[in-house]
Amino acid sequence: xxxxxxxxxxxxxxxxxxxxxxxxxxxxxxxxxxxxxxxxxxxxxxxxxxxxxxxxxxxxxxxxxxxxxxxxxxxxxxxxxxxxxxxxxxxxxxxxxxxxxxxxxxxxxxxxxxxxxxxxxxxxxxxxxxxxxxxxxxxxxxxxxxxxxxxxxxxxxxxxxxxxxxxxxxxxxxxxxxxxxxxxxxxxxxxxxxxxxxxxxxxxxxxxxxxxxxxxxxxxxxxxxxxxxxxxxxxxxxxxxxxxxxxxxxxxxxxxxxxxxxxxxxxxxxxxxxxxxxxxxxxxxxxxxxxxxxxxxxxxxxxxxxxxxxxxxxxxxxxxxxxxxxxxxxxxxxxxxxxxxxxxxxxxxx
Amino acid sequence: xxxxxxxxxxxxxxxxxxxxxxxxxxxxxxxxxxxxxxxxxxxxxxxxxxxxxxxxxxxxxxxxxxxxxxxxxxxxxxxxxxxxxxxxxxxxxxxxxxxxxxxxxxxxxxx
Numbered sequence: 001x002x003x004x005x006x007x008x009x010x011x012x013x014x015x016x017x018x019x020x021x022x023x024x025x026x027x028x029x030x031x032x033x034x035x036x037x038x039x040x041x042x043x044x045x046x047x048x049x050x051x052x053x054x055x056x057x058x059x060x061x062x063x064x065x066x067x068x069x070x071x072x073x074x075x076x077x078x079x080x081x082x083x084x085x086x087x088x089x090x091x092x093x094x095x096x097x098x099x100x101x102x103x104x105x106x107x108x109x110x111x112x113x114x115x116x117x118x119x120x121x122x123x124x125x126x127x128x129x130x131x132x133x134x135x136x137x138x139x140x141x142x143x144x145x146x147x148x149x150x151x152x153x154x155x156x157x158x159x160x161x162x163x164x165x166x167x168x169x170x171x172x173x174x175x176x177x178x179x180x181x182x183x184x185x186x187x188x189x190x191x192x193x194x195x196x197x198x199x200x201x202x203x204x205x206x207x208x209x210x211x212x213x214x215x216x217x218x219x220x221x222x223x224x225x226x227x228x229x230x231x232x233x234x235x236x237x238x239x240x241x242x243x244x245x246x247x248x249x250x251x252x253x254x255x256x257x258x259x260x261x262x263x264x265x266x267x268x269x270x271x272x273x274x275x276x277x278x279x280x281x282x283x284x285x286x287x288x289x290x291x292x293x294x295x296x297x298x299x300x301x302x303x304x305x306x307x308x309x310x311x312x313x314x315x316x317x318x319x320x321x322x323x324x325x326x327x328x329x330x331x332x333x334x335x336x337x338x339x340x341x342x343x344x345x346x347x348x349x350x
Numbered sequence: 351x352x353x354x355x356x357x358x359x360x361x362x363x364x365x366x367x368x369x370x371x372x373x374x375x376x377x378x379x380x381x382x383x384x385x386x387x388x389x390x391x392x393x394x395x396x397x398x399x400x401x402x403x404x405x406x407x408x409x410x411x412x413x414x415x416x417x418x419x420x421x422x423x424x425x426x427x428x429x430x431x432x433x434x435x436x437x438x439x440x441x442x443x444x445x446x447x448x449x450x451x452x453x454x455x456x457x458x459x460x461x
Contacts (some may be wrong), residue, residue, distance in 0.1 A: 071398060195406075217422035217424065218393075222423070225424055271362075
């Protein structure tokens with residue numbers, strides 16, 4: 001298993017180094033327009049936060065996997081974990097938020113020792129859509145996690161899981177050896193309790209990230225191919241597929257640079273720029289909370305340590321009215337969310 | 351004069367062929383777009399056919415474009431290579447089947 005950039009003490013573990021790379025070179029010499037210049041062309045700068053719809057909480061960067069494209073740089077060696085105290089502060093917000101979606105992510109959120117308590121408490125708030133982003137393999141990683149499908153069902157959690165391909169080769173290459181077969185087993189366990197079945201209200205969606213330096217194809221076409229393959233070969237059912245573009249940060253940026261694909265990839269993102277996607281980018285209706293309670297426009301800005309442009313910086317000072325209308329913090333990584341049909345944690349947006 | 355016949359950057363300029371004949375260029379691109387839409391064949395199947403044909407006509411632009419297109423569609427390298435072998439088999443077969451003509455001629459003329 002590879003180590004995280006942090007553990008390797010790679011310079012790309014530093015967010016300021018990543019931002020430097022994203023601002024220099026082809027963006028500094030004018031070969032490509034900066035994201036700010038690009039959205040200014042269509043009068044969409046500055047991007048402003050609209051009414052909050054999605055509250056996304058990152059409960060820690062620890063994970064049982066070390067995926068080669070991970071924007072969080074998550075892994076077993078990451079020790080950043082949300083404390084019960086910060087979770088309690090989050091619960092106060094969850095109880096009073098106007099957001100219709102609560103989205104727990106990580107790392108592997110289930111590895112946070114207070115995860116189950118937090119889900120039990122948060123589910124009492126009655127938020128319409130309660131998402132847990134589960135990497136699937138955690139369900140089979142250890143006996144203590146084997147009952148997660150039942151636990152999710154009990155709290156009517158909407159499970160969203162990553163699956164880069166319906167073949168072992170492509171999946172294991174991106175997510176690590178053995179991930180494909182463990183994921184298939186976990187999906188069967190989720191199906192067995194009703195998740196993902198055609199008429200079931202227990203939502204099971206999959207997330208597709210390209211396993212290389214290319215953009216995702218059409219979300220509906222990919223969903224059709226995934227369904228055909230997973231049902232045909234493994235008798236697995238799921239509801240929707242979200243096609244998500246890999247953003248050029250953290251481990252994916254490291255891969256792009258090491259494989260000499262960085263410039264071509266940035267060209268692809270800029271060429272595929274779609275102004276229509278800008279209108280629906282997730283940062284305008286989402287708020288991302290980090291493991292230590294700080295607020296960001298999205299999970300990507302969280303990893304780049306670009307805090308919200310607001311007087312309110314921390315969950316302990318949370319004020320939804322003050323956060324609405326804030327100017328979204330942008331850099332060149334934002335091209336990842338506006339390419340083609342657009343990309344968000346819920347898939348295509350345009 | 352440029353030092354190579356092919357420049358990858360030229361692929362992105364494909365649309366410029368319309369500048370010298372707008373009517374025919376527009377008709378071609380409309381036809382091209384229509385051909386690749388989902389029909390009796392899926393877009394995925396059409397992409398694989400295009401990849402195989404790209405190798406048969408030995409068009410570097412097309413190989414570049416349809417390899418990338420295949421990756422985006424989740425087409426695996428095994429599927430891509432099998433498609434190429436279909437193209438290679440037909441191309442090789444097309445050479446060899448003319449051997450019958452050669453044999454006919456030899457059989458007719460040779461004692």
